[in-house]
Amino acid sequence: MSHTAELIAVGTELLLGNIANTDAQMLSQGLSALGINVYYHTVVGDNPDRLKAAVELAKTRADIIITTGGLGPTCDDLTKNVLAQCFGRQLVFHEPSARRIEAYFQRLHPNRPMTDNNYQQAMLPEGCTVLDNDWGTAPGVAFEADGVRVIMLPGPPRECKAMFTYRVVPYLKDLADGVIVSRTLKLFGIGESSMEAQLRERMNAMTNPTLAPYAKEGECELRITAKAADEESAHALIDPVEADLKAHFGPLVYGVDIPSLEAAVFALLKEKGLTLGTAESCTGGLVAKRMTDLAGVSSVFRGGVVSYATEVKHTVLGVDQDLLDQYGAVSEPVARAMAEGARKVLGCDLAISTTGVAGPDPDERGNPVGLVFIGLAAPDGTWVRKVNLSMGRQRIRHIAASHGFDLARRYLSGLELK
Template structure:
């Protein structure tokens, strides 16, 4: 079968620029791994006439058509109804989906409005894709040698639905024999262009496994994907490729799959039985928010002080007036005292401080992007890390927090 895939995203908010069509990007990557060629991306608003036209065009040029969005309970959620009309397929209630929706309203002690039942409607004869994170199920149906798959619009529902059920449907329906195994390697402290340069020959030679780089907010990930009828062989191919990559850029590798620097930091703090406290100026609590978002943070996080003004630095953190007058708040000296004082005040094993200029204007004669991170570990010399970041105010703050986690991970890894 010559696979010609088209993704049709339904939603006026996409055309208005209110949200980014991240679903199409995600699906294109997933489908490429399955060996399914995506030829077209289409975006259409919540208008049945225009959606009918989009379906008519897609039928003529594609034999797999995947829809995202328009499965909800409101009047403008018309994807199922329009496809039903276009294919001449009746909509029927899926009993399991209906019971799941009803149970949700019972559990949340809310009254279920009649229009919510609409979410349980499916195309007659379709294969149901369970929605583990929402209400409306997805579905897949083959009509006249063309496969139609309907997925919800919210990425939090669509992504797990496709990964858990959609991929398997295509593998079974299209007769794929090969097992497809992926592994995500996460790097920090090296830019995407430098990482690609360091492994350029590996990327150029890729056939199976493949390597796909992706940069995101100061981090770089490599997605390695291997195909083989034997899962063990596929994993061995991944291991061999990872070893080659590790030999080049292994010092920047910090984790796998969906982990984060904060998650790795949490693991080390618990393993090493260390507590931490933070003194945050330019980050305004972002570091502490990253840690408290993780389960079990009370085991290692003593507390946080957001000392945005010099007055707070002096009165709450006991940063000396001489330091603030002579060196300023954006200085190595201030970062050092902030880290040491918050550790002492909270009686924690580690104190970390963040001070700098996020912008948009210079401060204390220091240019935007000037940042100092201080790390004070009990019975050790305080370390100061100076930076000169570029980018937006948000970007500078995000990178500051990530570098704080990064250096904490490195220092904790050295502790016996």
């Protein structure tokens, strides 16, 4: 039997945008791995009438309802009360949970008395399965009523994730109807609309596995999803689709299930035992920042120079003053010289350079906003890519940095640099 889940996040702070609903993302991924379909996400504020209406609607379209939030000790923590009412359950005092809450407070605050309102967290639906919370105070709850399995989890992401992993997954495993497996191809150098146009007929004809395009900042993803009795069978369905897509898009595919372009470059540098450095102008250190966000990157990343001022390009990177005077800082010759200078100054095998106009105004030579030159210097040559970007300063800087990583990725993979 196929199961359908609805996630209901409770908290006015979610509706106000004060915090992001990361619990829903984590739960959807976990339920998908169990082969449970998640068809609806609902967010409702700390209002009993609206929460009751959301639960009553969920009862009509899902056989698993998972709530997050509203299990704490304050007056606006109303999830248990409302769900108990919706399913005709009484709340009763659960002595073992009360003792666990007391012990938790004693460990954290040995010299501070626990306020009585914390005992509210030990009021649980009669006959429920108690999901012990070893990561906080509020216990989770699970019960079955009216043909629906109800699970209530605490809202703090650290607690919610641990509770789902160690309490809910074992509880739900017997319900799993096969598994759902996804694999994501990452592409750089093609827009979502162009990618989708090439695949539209094929995507519409697919049922299992399915194929879905996604647009990210300056790049695209193709997610292949298969459902099967077990992981091995699901992967067998995905493999030929992945191979066909790689053959179709060729070097535009920079990885599979890899987090980013910089992660792909990092892996290739490690594999080949090479080092990287940067010389940045318009990106202001963003290329270096994205590299150093990766744990362990010190084994391949030598450092970077933020040569924002023209004189720094000359005095630190050794860019010939005649080049700067003749062509200006935003030019192909200067991008080339910056990358070559970074190799010398930093003692690295490869160097990425960026120089351009991020905006909001053209530069003193009249170069338009979005014009960027990205260089890559290597032992056997230097290459420069010219791009014209748009849609704001931050996006221009981000995509310019991505072009730098793409040049490095292509070089390290033995692909044509263009």
